[in-house]
Amino acid sequence: MTSPAAQYDPYVLPLPTPQTPVVLPQWISAGNTHSNSRYCDAVWPLAPLIDNPSTYLVKIHWRQCPALLLGEMKLITWTMINGRLRPTHLKARGAGARARTSAHDLRDTHGEWIRLARWLHERRITRLVDCTDHVWRTYIVERCSDVSRGHAEKICSMLTDLWAFDQLSAEPVGATRPPWDSEGVDDFLPPAGGSDRGENSTEPLDPQVLGPLLVWAIRFVDIFADDILAAWSERCQLFAVAAVNQASAESHAALEEFLLPRVGSGAPLPSIHFKGRSALARTYIAALTGASTIQVNRFATKHQLHALVPERPGACPLNVPILGQIDGKPWRDHIDVEESAE
Incomplete structure (x- = not known):
């Protein structure tokens, strides 16, 4: 029989209840007095994560999320706000990968996820588990048709996080892994412009x-x-x-x-x-x-x-x-x- 200690995983978060705080206490600085909200609320202020008084305060709004995907999106977003990506996940993604990001990055990532949810809803896909390999490929072609290569790479990273943070829930909803995370992202990005040699041929300035x-x-x-x-x-x-x-x-x-x-x-x-x-x-x-x-x-x-x-x-x-x-x-x-x- 496996002992409780052996089963404990510090990266997996328990399921929230309707009254669970959006930002858990361990992530709120002692001097931060911004109001928190509850999991059941329609607006989630991220101000409890922002300590710089000159920084713009951001919120997550749920009114634009399709109703049939709301439960799954809320759970993964809450896990992203309060969770930490595993070191093994970060190691495979380079030195720039971070276990946790800023409130503004959380807001932007959530916006990208809601954009995906609305696209899925328009195609009568109501569960993330049904976002198959083919669906991912179709979506990313449409999503990145008019953005730069760098922006497209960031979008792919945000969408990969949807799958990665779902793995950190006590009861994952079943978000599928995007194909670019296993195959490499290059083939899913717009063509690179300019020379690929990485050489600087410009004469130095006087x-x-x-x-x-x-x-x-x-x-x-x-x-x-x-x-x-x-x-x-x-x-x-x-x-x-x-x-x-x-x-x-x-x-x-x-x-x-x-x-x-x-x-x-x-x-x-x-x-x-x-x-x-x-x-x-x-x-x-x-x-x-x-x-x-x-x-x-x-x-x-x-x-x-x-x-x-x-x-x-x-x-x-x-x-x-x-x-x-x-x-x-x-x-x-x-x-x-x-x-x-x-």
């Missing part, structure tokens, strides 16, 4: 050129850092909102109000650069209107916006104040959602 560049680099950090960090935070928030938006009649009306006047007046349309050409900024538009990215795409196809955007590319300004100045004037009118990630 010190007389490099000196002024260094001075301006330091000034850039000193003067513009707050604006850039605020823009990055706003961009992350927009992308997180867009990832969980669900199509509705209200969001369709918001799309019409936001886009059709621009189409009719000949005004520029919100755009990003993709594969060397201008493309409609679907995620940005989704975040501003409350629509899902799929709804934005369908709307754009219906009104032939994809053909208009290369002719009328427009900015995607972030709603952040410009505080940095040069010679007493703001250094720019706005920061664009695309350049905030550069």
Whole structure:
């Protein structure tokens, strides 16, 4: 007979109850006074994990999760918030892998999982155990069709975590292992651009050129850092909102109000650069209107916006104040959602 001590696994978490705290006490610092919530709540603040007073407080919202997948998604998300990935799992994933991540990373990962859940729901798949190898392959092709190689690799890692954290529950729901975790991720990513030789063929800069560049680099950090960090935070928030938006009649009306006047007046349309050409900024538009990215795409196809955007590319300004100045004037009118990630 196996003894209880032999059966104990420090990485496996017991099942939560409806009244279990979202963030368990061992992960909350002594000086953190942010309110916690319960497993049964519709909103899970992650503020108990955030001690820096200047850091934006984030929450996990469950209203956009399909009802039939809600129970499974809640359990794995709670396990991710309170669990630690096994060292054996981390060892196989390189030096950058972490047993636990920040509250903002947790929020972003949850958003990626909800995006998957909604995609599965649209195809009448109501259990993660039914997300077969074929389903994974179909989904990742669609999901990564318009993102960079680096972003696609991050998406794959987040989706692998869905399976990895499910293994740490006392009663796993049966999330399946994505094929890229066993086969290697390269074949599931967009093609790499540029040379693969890893050699720097650029001639070194003259010190007389490099000196002024260094001075301006330091000034850039000193003067513009707050604006850039605020823009990055706003961009992350927009992308997180867009990832969980669900199509509705209200969001369709918001799309019409936001886009059709621009189409009719000949005004520029919100755009990003993709594969060397201008493309409609679907995620940005989704975040501003409350629509899902799929709804934005369908709307754009219906009104032939994809053909208009290369002719009328427009900015995607972030709603952040410009505080940095040069010679007493703001250094720019706005920061664009695309350049905030550069």
